[in-house]
Amino acid sequence: MTWTIHVANASGRLDGLVSPIRAAIERAQARAEAVTEPVDLDVVIQAWPGRVIAHLGHAGYAPTGDMIQLTFDPANSNCAQNLGEPLERTIVHELHHALRWRGPGYGRTLGEALVTEGLAGHFAQQLYGGPPEKWESSLDAEGLAQAASDAAAAWDDEAYDHAAWFFGTAPAWRGYALGYALVGRHLAARPKETPAKLIHAEAASFRDTLKSTFG
Template identity: 30%
Template sequence: MNALHVLNAGGHLNPALDAEVRAVTQAALDRHAAVLALDGVDVAVWVTPWGLPETGIHGYAPLDHLVQISVNPDNPHFAVSWRTELTATLAHELHHARRWSGRAPATRCWKGSSARASHSGTSARSAAGRPRTPWRT
């Protein structure tokens, strides 16, 4: 079982945005974890004043069982793109978690690069009708 944790005790996400972030992230986690056969991953989402300037979102997968996603609703680009970018970032970071688990296919695409993880984020953007981001071309 994978678990989503939206850290919002301080109320930095308003109730409507909190509910939508939970719904969008849970749907993406269920979808991507099924494709990657991932189990036992905690995904933590919280608000920070940092993130990529282009999106207001940042992800990190330091371990095979942990994905961290920070969001900045005050970023001027956040409101327009967060649904697509959060989903793409989660897909990207889940690929890293898969690699850390040692269960990734032994292919050139998986070893020592973010190529596969970047591809998953690009696929999520394409499915949403959004262009590739400049840092993923």
């Protein structure tokens, strides 16, 4: 299967970065396809100053099952130094989202979003190991317990505030941290399962873990 790379660089902002970005995409694809079914995928590379994760200098997005978008801010001082494994981890995270779009989708409820993000985070962990990302470890035990309590009450809510849960400031990245912890506890209790095997798992199968392991 083919990943088709589209470079949006009319501005020239990505000059000098395209080659290492392409190399990272190729490495991430090879590593992911060792544990998943190969798929055809469009990968869009674009520059968008200020619209990245500050400490990385890049960001990813998977709007559909057929595309992932990789956004870079070349003016960010962290951009060039994170085009190796940090970028590869972003790519496989977004790939997991794209593959999940081909099954149950990203999700419309809070619970579904928590599971989708947690699975993608653990997929990167499955492939690369290492410590969790900053957004996956942003809550202490007390913060996780409070977030779990709030999520249990709003699990099926389709009107939840996604920006507040995942990008808010009180605290930041709350949804990512809870989703990562939730999926981690689910996997710990089921050692034969992996994020690659759970790409199309229904979010409902994680709800008991939320109820039974946080407190």
